[in-house]
Structure formats: C-alpha cells, structure tokens
Amino acid sequence: GQNIDQPTEMTATEGAIVQINCTYQTSGFNGLFWYQQHAGEAPTFLSYNVLDGLEEKGRFSSFLSRSKGYSYLLLKELQMKDSASYLCAVLDSNYQLIWGAGTKLIIKP
Amino acid sequence: ETGVTQTPRHLVMGMTNKKSLKCEQHLGHNAMYWYKQSAKKPLELMFVYNFKEQTENNSVPSRFSPECPNSSHLFLHLHTLQPEDSALYLCASSQDGTGNQPQHFGDGTRLSIL
Numbered sequence: 187g188q189n190i191d192q193p194t195e196m197t198a199t200e201g202a203i204v205q206i207n208c209t210y211q212t213s214g215f216n217g218l219f220w221y222q223q224h225a226g227e228a229p230t231f232l233s234y235n236v237l238d239g240l241e242e243k244g245r246f247s248s249f250l251s252r253s254k255g256y257s258y259l260l261l262k263e264l265q266m267k268d269s270a271s272y273l274c275a276v277l278d279s280n281y282q283l284i285w286g287a288g289t290k291l292i293i294k295p
Numbered sequence: 296e297t298g299v300t301q302t303p304r305h306l307v308m309g310m311t312n313k314k315s316l317k318c319e320q321h322l323g324h325n326a327m328y329w330y331k332q333s334a335k336k337p338l339e340l341m342f343v344y345n346f347k348e349q350t351e352n353n354s355v356p357s358r359f360s361p362e363c364p365n366s367s368h369l370f371l372h373l374h375t376l377q378p379e380d381s382a383l384y385l386c387a388s389s390q391d392g393t394g395n396q397p398q399h400f401g402d403g404t405r406l407s408i409l
Contacts, residue, residue, distance in 0.1 A: 190337065217395050228297050228385070228400035229338075236395070273338070281394035285337040 188212045190286035192274050197292045198264055206259045206272050206289045214279020220248055220259045221273040223288070229273055232259070261291075269293045298322040301386050301401035308376065309409050316371040316404045318386030324399070326392035327369040329361060332383040332403065344369060345392030373406075381408045 191209045198204040210218070217236040221229040235241060235250035235257060247260040261268055274286040299320045308314050320327065329341040343351035344363040358380075360372040369386055383405050387398040 194335065219397065226402070228299070228402045229398075230297065230400070231397035234395070234397065275338075277394050283340065283394060283398075287335055287337045 188278060188284045190274055190276060190284055192272075192286040192289045194287070195290045195292065197294060198261075200264055200266060200293055200295050202264050203260065203262050204264060204291065206261070206274075206291065208257045208259075208274035208286060210255050210257075210274075210276045210284070210286075212255075212276050212278045212284055215252055216277040216279065216281055218248075218250055218257050218277070219273075219275045219283070220257075221275065222270050223273060224270045232272075264293050266293050266295070297399050297401065299386060299388055299399050299401035301384075301404050303404055304402065305405045305407075307407045307409065308373070310376055310378075312376075313372070313374040315373065316384055316386075316406075318369040318371075318401055320367055320369075320386075320388040320399070322388055322399060324388035324390055325366050326389045326396075327363060327366070328387040328389075328398065329369065329371050330385040330387065332385055338385070342371075343392060350392055376406075376408045378408050381406055 189211045220232040223229040233248040240249045245262045250257045271288040271290045273288045276284045302317045326345045331339040341355045342361040362370040383403040385403045386401045389396040389398045
C-alpha cells in the first residue's frame, strides 16, 4: 500500500529552528508538496520538490531525497504565527496525491 | 484570501436532511476538487473535475453527489448522511488536473451530522 509518515506533533521555541520530517512509500514518484494549515483555515501551498536537494524560500526550506523516500521542511527564526499543521503530500506514478496526516507544530515563547 | 470561497462555513444537519455545499474559485483554474478532512487523518480525495468533466470518484457513497456546472463552481449535494460523515469538507482548485500544479484551497465547510 501507499503510505506517508510524519510526526503527529512537534514543539519548538520562538526564534529557533525546527525540522519536520516526511517519509513515504508510494507506487512511483512525481513530486512532493508541503502545505501549511492554520487551525480553521485553508491549507496553503509552501513548496514542491521533484529533484533531490534543498530548495530555500525565505525562512522555509524543503529537502528531498528520492533514493531514501524522505523529505523535510526546515523552518528558521520561528515566529508565533508559524504555529500550524504542516501537510506532506506525494504525487505517485498515476499523478494521484497521497497525503500524510499532518504535523501539528506548536511554537512556545 | 486564497481565491477559493466556500459556503456555508458551518452546517449542522439531521440525517434525513438534504443540503448543498458550494465552492467558487476566482483564479481561472480548470480543475476542482472535493476533500474530506477528519481529525488526525490524511486528506481524503472525494471527487475531481477537470474542465467540468468528472475524472475521479474515490469510491464515495452515493449520499454525496457532486455537480460542476462550469469551471468556476463546484457543488456537493448531501442527503441521508451518517454521523461518521461529520468532518471538514474542503474544496480546492488547480490550473489543470495533471497533479503537479499546486492546489488552492478554500477554508472549508465544517459539517456536523446530528
């Protein structure tokens, strides 16, 4: 079967750095997405990785290793507004999106 | 403002009621999606429309009936729902249905079945 694993919940301190991991086992791979979802709001697109390596976008970076079936989202200089759920999703060989259950990130002052 | 608007934001209904959820996108996209989001579970894709044609129906019970009159509007008609259907229903759109385009989501309709 197809599976996306990410931690259920993480806690970090304002101003610090946090890494949210995502591992996947899917039938084929055509890219990996990260979305942010604040409580009671719409998921919003953060990043899309299809090639190995690190992509940086401001305070947020996303890394992909296709050989290891692994990605992470790195958040730097954490702010209180970064408290949200972070969803990992993989596009399989049929171009179907397989979603993880999300990681709830709690930022403490 | 994501460019995707869902109404109503909250809906409480009995099991014998009939109601409809509405989604409208102002992004000029050609693909639209319905998802079910339950607590601590992955997003469940329900239906996909690409250029107004339904291209995906993920074994969704017939008590959920989608309608896509044009590329900007999507409805989900509900009837004879069960308590386990209580969830957040999210609508999304993307440029096309190829899958490698980011999806833009609405804020969802929080549905509670009594």
